[in-house]
Amino acid sequence: MTEDDSQTFDSTVYYDEDADSEVIVGKTVAVLGYGSQGHAHAQNLADSGVDVVVGLREDSSSWDAAEGDGLRVATPAEAAAEADVVSVLVPDTVQPDVYENAIEPNLEAGDTLQFAHGFNIHYNQIQPPEDVDVTMVAPKSPGHLVRRNYENDEGTPGLLAVYQDATGDAHEEGLAYAAAIGCTRAGVVETSFREETETDLFGEQAVLCGGVTSLVKQGYETLVDAGYSPEMAYFECLNELKLIVDLMYEDGLGGMWDSVSDTAEYGGLTQGDVVVDEHARENMEEVLEKVQNGQFAREWIAENQAGRPSYTQLRHAEKNHEIEAVGEELRGLFAWQDEEEEEESAEVKA
Numbered sequence: 001m002t003e004d005d006s007q008t009f010d011s012t013v014y015y016d017e018d019a020d021s022e023v024i025v026g027k028t029v030a031v032l033g034y035g036s037q038g039h040a041h042a043q044n045l046a047d048s049g050v051d052v053v054v055g056l057r058e059d060s061s062s063w064d065a066a067e068g069d070g071l072r073v074a075t076p077a078e079a080a081a082e083a084d085v086v087s088v089l090v091p092d093t094v095q096p097d098v099y100e101n102a103i104e105p106n107l108e109a110g111d112t113l114q115f116a117h118g119f120n121i122h123y124n125q126i127q128p129p130e131d132v133d134v135t136m137v138a139p140k141s142p143g144h145l146v147r148r149n150y151e152n153d154e155g156t157p158g159l160l161a162v163y164q165d166a167t168g169d170a171h172e173e174g175l176a177y178a179a180a181i182g183c184t185r186a187g188v189v190e191t192s193f194r195e196e197t198e199t200d201l202f203g204e205q206a207v208l209c210g211g212v213t214s215l216v217k218q219g220y221e222t223l224v225d226a227g228y229s230p231e232m233a234y235f236e237c238l239n240e241l242k243l244i245v246d247l248m249y250e251d252g253l254g255g256m257w258d259s260v261s262d263t264a265e266y267g268g269l270t271q272g273d274v275v276v277d278e279h280a281r282e283n284m285e286e287v288l289e290k291v292q293n294g295q296f297a298r299e300w301i302a303e304n305q306a307g308r309p310s311y312t313q314l315r316h317a318e319k320n321h322e323i324e325a326v327g328e329e330l331r332g333l334f335a336w337q338d339e340e341e342e343e344e345s346a347e348v349k350a
């Protein structure tokens with residue numbers, strides 16, 4: 001069975017009790033990649049009793065870290081060869097190459113191709129054989145929190161999708177994988193590769209990563225250009241955002257509105273749409289259109305084929321924005337990051 005895109009998925013939420021961990025504990029899972037998602041999936045799976053082998057390039061900077069975390073490490077081809085489930089957690093743009101050279105030659109009938117994002121299946125960059133299962137367990141969180149939550153006996157919400165069910169067990173095995181990385185502790189919702197891919201790309205571009213950072217920088221620059229100190233602008237437009245979003249995370253927009261002052265609530269409700277106005281909505285719809293018609297995917301693939309010229313320039317400009325230096329200095333002065341977070345943020349920078 002291959003995914004029926006027109007299928008509307010019900011909003012059943014799956015929890016630990018809905019998963020049969022025995023389905024995956026007896027299998028070998030190759031986790032290809034040991035980065036944000038890979039290090040979390042591999043360690044969480046292993047801590048859940050799953051036989052894990054990490055697949056990395058022989059000159060990988062992550063090889064020693066994975067071995068240091070008590071995991072077996074092999075090349076991607078070696079890992080795929082011994083695995084029943086191959087979890088593809090290398091960057092989206094290298095997955096087709098890794099699939100062609102390391103995974104596909106070592107896939108056997110009845111194996112599972114598992115993803116954390118649907119990009120390469122949805123945009124037809126990887127076309128799996130008909131005799132394997134193709135699933136996705138996509139944590140709705142950065143990987144470092146997937147690991148932190150698991151270690152704290154907490155869960156991370158996730159999505160489950162079955163693109164191809166050659167064995168008839170894809171859903172059950174995907175749910176067991178989700179449980180083993182801690183997602184069913186929080187709740188797992190079933191979706192499709194199309195829906196996850198398009199909503200995830202839109203969300204990270206228009207809201208979570210792109211939209212928010214642009215709003216923060218524009219707010220910071222507005223205050224600094226008006227003569228206010230960079231430190232004041234940082235505190236107001238970046239640092240306090242976490243505290244505001246924490247309230248929304250815990251109890252919706254109302255949870256935040258109920259906690260801030262009436263003055264802030266009135267000002268926010270009247271001026272918010274002045275700043276993020278109907279043009280923002282029109283722009284968001286254009287962003288979504290480019291995701292849906294494949295234009296963004298083609299642009300991102302071409303950017304990588306060209307050696308990432310624009311991406312490199314944009315990353316450089318972002319790292320050199322004044323707010324980064326101001327923030328680094330202020331974060332060093334204030335003891336608001338606990339040790340665990342400081343260690344992790346050092347890891348992320350490495």
Ligand SMILES: NC(=O)C1=CN([C@@H]2O[C@H](COP(=O)(O)OP(=O)(O)OC[C@H]3O[C@@H](n4cnc5c(N)ncnc54)[C@H](OP(=O)(O)O)[C@@H]3O)[C@@H](O)[C@H]2O)C=CC1
Nearest residue numbers: 033034035036037038060061062089090094116117142143
């Ligand atoms: N980041 C996140 O929180 C989320 C990511 N995802 C998805 O998870 C997947 C993995 O992304 P993410 O965890 O961010 O990836 P990262 O960039 O954090 O990590 C990539 C890993 O892959 C390895 N790698 C890179 N190139 C190759 C290669 N050619 N062959 C073998 N290994 C390679 C790297 O090791 P080295 O370079 O040392 O060899 C590194 O261990 C993607 O599909 C992404 O969309 C989904 C949800 C959230």
Ligand SMILES: CC[C@](O)(C(C)=O)C(=O)O
Nearest residue numbers: 140141142143200204208
């Ligand atoms: C929000 C960015 C993300 O989609 C994620 C952490 O979920 C990603 O691709 O990293």
Ligand SMILES: [Mg+2]
Nearest residue numbers: 140141200204
């Ligand atoms: Mg995401």
Ligand SMILES: [Mg+2]
Nearest residue numbers: 117200201204
């Ligand atoms: Mg994403």
